[in-house]
Amino acid sequence: MGLRLLFFCLFLLVIEIYAYQAVKTLIKLRWMLLAYSVISLLLLVFILYSFTQFDRSVGQTHKTMFTMGLMLVVYLPKIVMTVILLGEDVFRLAAGSINYFIDNNSKVDFLPSRRKFVSQIGLGLASIPFLSLIYGIFEGRYNYKVIKQAIYFPDLPDAFNGFTITQISDVHSGSFDNPEKISYAIDLVNEQNSNMILFTGDIVNTHAKEMDPWIDTFNKIKKHEYGKFSVLGNHDYGEYVTWPTQSAKDENFEDIKKLYGQIGFQLLLNEHTFIEKDGDKIALVGVENWGKNFKQAGDLKKASEHLSKEDFKILMTHDPSHWNEVVQHDDKHFQLTLSGHTHGMQFGIEIPGFFKWSLAQYVYKQWAGLYENVGRYVYVNRGFGFHAYPGRVGIMPEITVIQLIKGEKLA
Structure with a gap:
């Protein structure tokens, strides 16, 4: 030292x-x-x-x-x-x-x-x-951007053609200091009128009490026809502080898990559920955090038990290194994975469709936006909040709207 x-x-x-x-x-x-x-x-x-x-x-x-x-x-x-x-x-x-x-x-x-x-x-x-x-x-830390992304799948069930998903990630509520800006962001979420909303982890920085001032605001996220679902992120485990006792840490973890329910989200803990629409169904799979360099509590095998390769699956896993290291190689063929975690390092340069750079790319192969490997996709949300550096430069806070489309994307 x-x-x-x-x-x-x-x-x-x-x-x-x-x-x-x-x-x-x-x-x-x-x-x-x-x-x-x-x-x-x-x-x-x-x-x-x-x-x-x-x-x-x-x-x-x-x-x-x-x-x-x-x-x-x-x-x-x-x-x-x-x-x-x-x-x-x-x-x-x-x-x-x-x-x-x-x-x-x-x-x-x-x-x-x-x-x-x-x-x-x-x-x-x-x-x-x-x-x-x-x-x-x-200005940048609350400069929310709605990013819309269409993704094509030949094996998408017919009834889900055009199905829309709003994704938020990395809220880090302990960093917030502007209720008006957060309310504006929640209004943006609701304006998307998606079929379903997914939250891919990190509701706080460390302590469950960080979310207390913001529960009423996040409860304004309206009910979505096909549900509100979430998974845990690495910060939700309380790993980055010294606790007086293990029981205090465990109690905080239980309180953090309850937070997701308090704002109307169903927390998936290494499990899956089916989303049904007009006689068709897709599997929504949620794992606990799995990171190459962070806590590995995620159990993909357990979460996808009884699912087959032919089932259309959307996986929520907080850290995109999970997709890079494990998910994209899994025999069950997870068609779409949604992640967050990187924040795009909150600093970089983006010219949509032309150029994208951040220090995050030297740490994560998939760090912001959409990536594909033999028909398996991962979308990495740039994050809703901020952490450590109290700002954002070039990589703005993101609300993602993904549209599922049946068929092959035209070149």
């Missing part, structure tokens, strides 16, 4: 030195440079102090989210500046070596002066994440 802290402090020191060099090339007034240095020091002390006060028995709070947001706003732009100026230093070092050792020109300074325009480029590029992160905190 001590060695890691030392490396972290050295890392921040390097960043601060380079950021100061960039600012110094543009600002010549001594008092302004002094003010910049004092503010930077105060912010660093506040951030480090706040992290030392993190209470593992409580977990994430609005204060810890504020600290995380502040750290990103302060240091991500400085990291951009550091990368630019470090690149220039490599060039300066190479140029100086050539002049000194190859050209044998001892009259020229070994290390050429830093170029002002490079610092200007660094500051200009740094302003992009700075402004984006500020926007993400004040």
Whole structure:
């Protein structure tokens, strides 16, 4: 722990030195440079102090989210500046070596002066994440998007042709602080008038009581003709805090499971149910959380017991790594899987139909939107809420509407 802290402090020191060099090339007034240095020091002390006060028995709070947001706003732009100026230093070092050792020109300074325009480029590029992160905190985190996705299945029962499903995921109610925005989002959910609504886990960050202020709001999600169903997410197990006793943790878990019922959702715990329409039926399968790097309580075999390959199946599993590692290879052929969990890292770039990037893609092969493998699909919802960083940049909170269509998709 001590060695890691030392490396972290050295890392921040390097960043601060380079950021100061960039600012110094543009600002010549001594008092302004002094003010910049004092503010930077105060912010660093506040951030480090706040992290030392993190209470593992409580977990994430609005204060810890504020600290995380502040750290990103302060240091991500400085990291951009550091990368630019470090690149220039490599060039300066190479140029100086050539002049000194190859050209044998001892009259020229070994290390050429830093170029002002490079610092200007660094500051200009740094302003992009700075402004984006500020926007993400004040506007992006509640900038809900309704995303509609049609998916084609040759083996879809006839009666379900055109059937619509609204999916929400990763509510993280403990992060909310704006009742008006949440009510607006619930209105958006209801406006979709889908046949069925599915909630793929993470109703809270850790504690069941986080949902108490929001139960009445989520109870405004209207009844759907073919039901409201849910599964658990990794945060619903209370794994990320220190509990005084195992019984306290178990009690919290039981209370979290009850929350889904309190807002009108039927919680599927490694089990399935049938949805019937005009004489046809599809199987809705729900597993507990199964993650490659998280809790593995999901039991796909148990949840799909007595189902056959020919049954049309929709699987709810919170973590898309379950689909990647297990579900897509299962002999029972789960036609459609609905997941969440990744949040798209709450930071990225999306140009619908053209380009999609996030750091999440380096952790999850399926991280946002629709993916397919030999007729088996997984849709990864980008999440309804937010966690850790109190904002969203580029990857907006999502309400998904999926339409099931019988047949082959035309090229």
